[in-house]
Amino acid sequence: MLYRENGQFKTTYRADQQIFPIAQDRYLILALVAFAFLVVPFAASEYLFRAILIPFLILSLAAIGLNILVGYCGQISLGTGGFMAVGAYMAYNFLVRIEGMPLVPAILLGGLCATVVGVLFGIPSLRIKGMYLAVATLAAQFFTDWAFLRVKWFTNDSSSGSVSVSGLSMLGWTIDTPTEKYLFCLGFVVVFALLAKNLVRSHIGREWMAIRDMDVAASVIGIRPVYAKLTAFAVSSFIVGVAGALWGFVYLGSWEPAAFSIDRSFQLLFMVIIGGLGSIMGSFFGAAFIVILPILLDQLPGWLGIPLDTALTAHLTFMIFGALIVFFLIVEPHGLARLWTVGKEKLRLWPFPH
Amino acid sequence: MKLKSIALSAAVLAAGLGALVGTPAFAQAKEQFFPVLVYRTGAYAPNGVPFANGYVDYLKYVNAKGGINGVKITYEECETAYATDKGVECYERLKGKGATVVQPLSTGITFALTEKAPGDKIPLITSGYGRADTVDGLAFKWNFPLLGTYWTGADILIQHIAKKEGGFDKLKGKKISLVYHDSPYGKEPIAALQERSKMHGFELNLLPVAHPGVEQKSTWLQIRQSRPDYVFLWGWGVMNSAALKEAVATGYPREKMYGVWWSGAEPDVKDVGANAKGYTALAMQHGAEPNSKIVQDILKEVHAKGQGTGPKDEVGQVLYMRGLIASMMGIEGVKRAQERFGKGKVMTGEQVRWGLENLNLDQKKLDALGFAGVMRPVSTSCADHLGSSWARLHTWDGAKWNFSSDWYQADDAILKPLVKASADKYLAEKKLSRREPADCQS
Numbered sequence: 001m002l003y004r005e006n007g008q009f010k011t012t013y014r015a016d017q018q019i020f021p022i023a024q025d026r027y028l029i030l031a032l033v034a035f036a037f038l039v040v041p042f043a044a045s046e047y048l049f050r051a052i053l054i055p056f057l058i059l060s061l062a063a064i065g066l067n068i069l070v071g072y073c074g075q076i077s078l079g080t081g082g083f084m085a086v087g088a089y090m091a092y093n094f095l096v097r098i099e100g101m102p103l104v105p106a107i108l109l110g111g112l113c114a115t116v117v118g119v120l121f122g123i124p125s126l127r128i129k130g131m132y133l134a135v136a137t138l139a140a141q142f143f144t145d146w147a148f149l150r151v152k153w154f155t156n157d158s159s160s161g162s163v164s165v166s167g168l169s170m171l172g173w174t175i176d177t178p179t180e181k182y183l184f185c186l187g188f189v190v191v192f193a194l195l196a197k198n199l200v201r202s203h204i205g206r207e208w209m210a211i212r213d214m215d216v217a218a219s220v221i222g223i224r225p226v227y228a229k230l231t232a233f234a235v236s237s238f239i240v241g242v243a244g245a246l247w248g249f250v251y252l253g254s255w256e257p258a259a260f261s262i263d264r265s266f267q268l269l270f271m272v273i274i275g276g277l278g279s280i281m282g283s284f285f286g287a288a289f290i291v292i293l294p295i296l297l298d299q300l301p302g303w304l305g306i307p308l309d310t311a312l313t314a315h316l317t318f319m320i321f322g323a324l325i326v327f328f329l330i331v332e333p334h335g336l337a338r339l340w341t342v343g344k345e346k347l348r349l350w351p352f353p354h
Numbered sequence: 355m356k357l358k359s360i361a362l363s364a365a366v367l368a369a370g371l372g373a374l375v376g377t378p379a380f381a382q383a384k385e386q387f388f389p390v391l392v393y394r395t396g397a398y399a400p401n402g403v404p405f406a407n408g409y410v411d412y413l414k415y416v417n418a419k420g421g422i423n424g425v426k427i428t429y430e431e432c433e434t435a436y437a438t439d440k441g442v443e444c445y446e447r448l449k450g451k452g453a454t455v456v457q458p459l460s461t462g463i464t465f466a467l468t469e470k471a472p473g474d475k476i477p478l479i480t481s482g483y484g485r486a487d488t489v490d491g492l493a494f495k496w497n498f499p500l501l502g503t504y505w506t507g508a509d510i511l512i513q514h515i516a517k518k519e520g521g522f523d524k525l526k527g528k529k530i531s532l533v534y535h536d537s538p539y540g541k542e543p544i545a546a547l548q549e550r551s552k553m554h555g556f557e558l559n560l561l562p563v564a565h566p567g568v569e570q571k572s573t574w575l576q577i578r579q580s581r582p583d584y585v586f587l588w589g590w591g592v593m594n595s596a597a598l599k600e601a602v603a604t605g606y607p608r609e610k611m612y613g614v615w616w617s618g619a620e621p622d623v624k625d626v627g628a629n630a631k632g633y634t635a636l637a638m639q640h641g642a643e644p645n646s647k648i649v650q651d652i653l654k655e656v657h658a659k660g661q662g663t664g665p666k667d668e669v670g671q672v673l674y675m676r677g678l679i680a681s682m683m684g685i686e687g688v689k690r691a692q693e694r695f696g697k698g699k700v701m702t703g704e705q706v707r708w709g710l711e712n713l714n715l716d717q718k719k720l721d722a723l724g725f726a727g728v729m730r731p732v733s734t735s736c737a738d739h740l741g742s743s744w745a746r747l748h749t750w751d752g753a754k755w756n757f758s759s760d761w762y763q764a765d766d767a768i769l770k771p772l773v774k775a776s777a778d779k780y781l782a783e784k785k786l787s788r789r790e791p792a793d794c795q796s
Contacts, residue, residue, distance in 0.1 A: 051446040055439070096783060149536055149562070156783070159545040159776065160485070160538035162465045166784050176473070252438060253469035256462055256538050258565060259438055295443060298433070310431040311394035311403075318395075 003347040019197055036186055041179045049178035056291045057185040058246045063271040063283035064196050065239030070269070071277035072200050073232035074212030075125050076133055079118075079140030080240055081264035085257060086144055087114040087241025088248035089154050092163050096156055103170045107188075107245040114241020115234045117144070122233030126226055129215075141262055148257040164254030181250050188246060192239055197280045199235065208232050209278070274328060276337025285336035289328075294321050386422060386688055386700055388413055388429040388681075389448030391458050396435040397566035398591035400621040401673055405459060406431070407664030408677025411652050412685070414663070418655045422688050424698045436591075438462040445470070454706045455479060455684045461539035464497075471496040477687070477707040481680045482507075482615055482638045486542055487776035489769075491711065491739035492788045494777065498710050498739045500683050501732065502638050504539075505546035505772065506743040506764035507614050508586075510636060512550045513762050514747055515584055515612070526555040531577055533570075533597055534588035536562040543588060543614070549772060567593025574600040587613040587635075594622035598630045608632040618748065618755070619672035628752040635755075637672070637748040639729040640679060642755050644670030648678070648724030672755060679729060686715060686723075711736055711794075730761070736794035 003024050010016040020026040044053065066080050091110025095101050121140040125133050148154050148161075155163050168175040168184075175184050199205050207228040210218035219225050248255045267290060275286020297317040301308040308316075332339050346353070390409060393402035413427050421427060430451065432444035441463030445456060456471070457479045458464045464484035471478050472495060479498045480488070486505040488497035515530075516522045532547060534540030544560065551558040559582060561573045567589055574597075577585060585606065587597050594617045601608060609632040613622070618635020620642070643649055649670040657666050668674055691701045691709030701709070713734045720726060732741040743766075749758040781787060 045450065047446050047450045051443040055443075160461070160465070160541045162462070162538040164465065164469055164784075166469050252442065252466050254465040255438065256465070258462060258537055261565075299447075302430075309394075310392060310406075310433050311399075314395040314433040314435070 003344070003350075005348075017201075019201070033190060037183070041183060044179075044182075046178050049182045052292055052295065053182055054178070054185055054251050055247075056287055057182070057189045058243050058251055059268070059271065059291055060284045060287040061185075061189050061192055061246065062240050062243035062268050063275060063287050064193060064280055065236045065243060066268050067272045067275075067277065067280065067283045068196060068200065068208070068239070069232050069236035070272050071279065071282070072205060072212060073208040073229060073236075075122070075229060075232060076130065076269075077137040077140075077236070078134050078262070078265050078269065079121055079137035079144075080268045081260040081262060082141040082144035083114045083118050083237040083240040084244025084247060084264065085148055085260035086117045086237075087111050087244030088255065088260065089148055089163070090114070090241075091245035092165060092248065093154065093156070095165065103168055103175075103249075107242055107249065110245040111238045111241035114244065115238040118233045118237020118240075119230055122230055122237075125229050125233065138262075141265055145257050145261065160256075162254055162256040163248075165249050166253060168249060175250075185246055185250055188242065192242065193280055196235075196239065200280070204228075204231060212278075270325070274325060274335055276335030276340075279335070279337035281340060282335050282337030285340065289336065293324065297321060384425055384700060385428045386425050386454060387448075387452040388427055388684065389445070389451070389453040389456055390429050390431045391434050391441060391444050391448075391456065391460075391463070392431050393434050393436045393459070395433060396437075398436045401591050401594075401616070401619065402436070402459070404619070404621070404664065404668055404671055404673035405677035405680075407662075407668065408674035408679075409457075409681040410663045410677075411656055411669070411674075412678045412681035414656050414661055415652050416685055418659075418661075422685060423692055425688075425692075425700055427685075434458075434460065434463060436460050436462075438466050442466050442470075449474060449476065454701055454703045455687060455710070457481070457680055457684065459483070459680075461485075461542065462537060465538055468494070468497055474703070475707075476703040477710055479680065479684055479687070479710065481683055482676065483539065486546070487773050487780060489738065489740040489773050490777040491734075491736050492777075493781055493786075494739065495789060495793075496707060498683075498687075498734070500710075500713075500734070500739070500741045501679070501729070502615070502743060502745060503740065504542040504588075504614065505769050506740070507636050507638075507745065508543035508546040509550065509764040509769060510743075510745050510762040511586060511612050511614075512547070512554075513765070514759060516554070522554050528556040528584070529559060529580065529582040530556055530584045530586060531559040531561055531580065531582040532586045532588060533561045533563060533573055533577075534586075535567060535590055535593055536564050539590060539616075540588045543586075545772060545776070546769065547586075549768060553768070563589065563593060563597075566591060568596050570596055570600045574604045574606070577606055578604045583610065585611045587611055587617045589613070589617050589622075595625045598623060598626040598633060602626065602629045609634070612636075612747075615676075615745070618750075619676075620668075620755075621673070623750045630750050631752040632749065634747050634749045634758060637746050637755070637757065638676065639742070639744060639746075640672075640675045641746075641748045641757055642670060642672045643675050643728050646670070646724065646728045647726060648728065649675075651724050652678075675728065679725075682723065682725070683710075683713075683732075686713060690714070710734065711739070713741060736789070736791075 005022045008023055069075050069077050087110040090113035091106045094106040094109045124136040155161050175181055207223045210223050211228045215225055271286030271290045274289050276282025294317050297320055301313055392406035393399055413429050417427050432448055434441040434444050445467055453476055455477050458467055461483050464480045467478055477496050481500045482502045484499050486503035488494040488499050516525055547558055563570050563573055589597055608630055611633050613635035615636040615638035623630040656662050687706050687710035688701050690713055691705040695705045711734055715732045717731050730742055730744045734741040743764040744761050746757055746761050747759040748755040
């Protein structure tokens, strides 16, 4: 009743091609962004910011990056943690080694370094596919792990191999309180989500999807696989690198290579699969599912007043979380984003379904 | 299809509810809240569990004795699984509940929290772990590596070996291999060992072992080839017992293996049993102390009443004692703060920080607490957040740990400049400056 597009006529191509062609969607998303920018900073507690919202935003960004590669271009990657590490460590080096380096360019340059590494490790994708490619990108993970553990230059000769960043500021704005950190991350996420959404709707995005669906057919109709695959690797690892830099700078403040271990790569891959392959919205759903749910499950016994042993709670969290992943994948193999679309379809017919 | 939308809306609802319920509830008046960061699961659980049990048992014991001058202790455990990001989440969660002193029990988490503590005004106690340069209280106002750092540990191991060889000059040309956990924890002692290696001319071989440390075949192959005179073991959790098993398989004499205090507890040698006989590790002040007064008291006051946290027969083991002492240091900090800011009051993080900085546990106080024979007196100051760097060594005889050396003290002449240089580097990187002497009064 409320959610239907009757009477919304598109009179120009522009109007027809916008991101959200249905007015209600548009307003909902705008309202959501406005809520995130204007209401959340005043309403949320410090814990919510630091332990839930900031990691959620940063990992959403990383998931968007990975989704471009896996979901849109069909190239499985297990090197995401490695690319995040490149972004974080290189941004750190730019910030520490170059006097007067501003924060945002340092983060973007970190992303750029991740792009270079991503393209380098993307080259094998021109010859190998599927599981074999996954194993090849695994090499990226192990290589970066090794490099940041062993090559002292990257960690600015820190004796313990752990590096830290503090006193973030941008154009005279000191990013200090959790609210400011949240807004800083939110800014990045909104800009990059918009860029990514537009990119996947553009000719480049269509090339990626053509390659994903059938690369032989795509090359027959004139798409260059080299170009399409490498741009996907480049864009993906750039976004992932920026997310890595934010993870180190804003969320952890001090980190070691273990923060970007193989576990991180798997975590992001699960986010993309559970959230929905080939969907920007899905990246957010996936990140919310993987980041927030375990924390909720972990605290649930406490809220309900059930005195449970810490170890037992931790084990239960693992079990329930695992069961939920299996449940969602069986109920909806296309991820939470698909559930969202189905929900919208239903809503259009409501209250008179045929 | 209906099921799916229900599932979806349930998930959304749960997330929304969580956000609402997640707002922190502050501790009630007359209750001092202690956050307890533990790991009872994961690869490091065998060592994390006894520590956590000791930590919590002491809190219970103090409560059974009437609290800190009448202030009851409340606490909450949070599982970090030794992962930095989970540790940060735990810290944020418990901070909101009125945490006044945090003990992260992980060097990685310590590094992350070192950046956050000054802003939140919560002191960090990292007793026997964490950043070695935080000894410099003028640079690190909120960090308290009480009783020992990895640099003091490494220094004492070298002193012990020199004594065994008959003098520091005998170390020349010797080969020492450091088998370490490839993380900030394992890398931290390297700087101090390198300094000593330059001074005495022994050769230091670095052999990193990747997390979690189960796979050490290649490391021990290298040891078999290079035949070092001594092996230092800087492991944690399952890595320790794996190293000892590999040593047995390689035939490397256990008598020449020396562990740090995190590699010298019952869970590390239990699986290897008699084969680990002769393996020596640092004992950070205390070893296994089942007969000490405090352990007997805890058995009586806590375990006999069915309130005990872990198995009764583990009370008094090495890591249990370490948790117990860590807990005691935190509570003594609060007690000391109460002496200045009002007895029987709930202390804030800033007040506890002052208490920890002005700690003065002499033998009399330790005896009264029941820690006679367990540890040596500790006294901290504005410039010295370490308090005491005494340690001794204990050797596994196949069934239990026995002390096998005198007390040693880390050589300040060597470590002080190292600490200062490292702290200066940290301050320069952060564009911070040292505390003024006037700040020490606050």
